[in-house]
Amino acid sequence: xxxxxxxxxxxxxxxxxxxxxxxxxxxxxxxxxxxxxxxxxxxxxxxxxxxxxxxxxxxxxxxxxxxxxxxxxxxxxxxxxxxxxxxxxxxxxxxxxxxxxxxxxxxxxxxx
Amino acid sequence: xxxxxxxxxxxxxxxxxxxxxxxxxxxxxxxxxxxxxxxxxxxxxxxxxxxxxxxxxxxxxxxxxxxxxxxxxxxxxxxxxxxxxxxxxxxxxxxxxxxxxxxxxxxxxxxx
Numbered sequence: 001x002x003x004x005x006x007x008x009x010x011x012x013x014x015x016x017x018x019x020x021x022x023x024x025x026x027x028x029x030x031x032x033x034x035x036x037x038x039x040x041x042x043x044x045x046x047x048x049x050x051x052x053x054x055x056x057x058x059x060x061x062x063x064x065x066x067x068x069x070x071x072x073x074x075x076x077x078x079x080x081x082x083x084x085x086x087x088x089x090x091x092x093x094x095x096x097x098x099x100x101x102x103x104x105x106x107x108x109x110x111x112x
Numbered sequence: 113x114x115x116x117x118x119x120x121x122x123x124x125x126x127x128x129x130x131x132x133x134x135x136x137x138x139x140x141x142x143x144x145x146x147x148x149x150x151x152x153x154x155x156x157x158x159x160x161x162x163x164x165x166x167x168x169x170x171x172x173x174x175x176x177x178x179x180x181x182x183x184x185x186x187x188x189x190x191x192x193x194x195x196x197x198x199x200x201x202x203x204x205x206x207x208x209x210x211x212x213x214x215x216x217x218x219x220x221x222x223x224x
Contacts, residue, residue: 042216090155099144099163101212103155
């Protein structure tokens with residue numbers, strides 16, 4: 001199916017563990033983004049990518065790592081999860097010709 | 113830096129009431145402006161957009177006009193329905209599709 005999909009939808013992990021959130025889009029959009037959504041903070045940009053092998057930090061990048069070896073995939077890794085990283089994570093993609101961002105359904109991550 | 117301010121709510125209205133959600137922005141230059149909507153348990157979806165001053169975006173009975181002189185993009189709907197209950201986000205982007213900045217979101221509840 002065409003679109004942008006995130007996996008898993010829900011994840012519980014322990015403090016200190018590494019966890020990877022997956023994001024896949026089928027449109028070949030150039031830009032991809034990772035946001036976290038927290039009460040009182042709205043959406044905050046973690047990392048974004050302008051193309052394969054090009055990534056840059058957003059507003060809150062500490063504790064996260066991204067890669068983009070293929071245009072369609074943009075995984076987000078928490079190297080050593082902390083409780084403050086408990087959040088809902090959204091992946092999005094965008095094409096310059098359309099201007100809007102398309103969002104995945106989100107991953108609810110709980111760090112215990 | 114660039115930022116978006118919007119009333120945080122929650123906003124509670126009766127069905128068929130008139131809706132206004134205020135949004136103002138701070139930016140150097142002239143960004144594209146967007147309203148996104150998030151229904152419970154889902155990702156954000158584009159509601160409407162405007163790319164230059166005096167443009168009016170409209171969709172599903174919602175409207176917003178890009179006002180350069182007041183740096184505003186207020187969302188309006190003449191008659192809300194229960195199904196409009198959601199969180200609404202105002203956002204801007206430069207370079208058409210890159211580097212979105214979101215407001216904190218406004219939760220709308222419409223009562224029958």
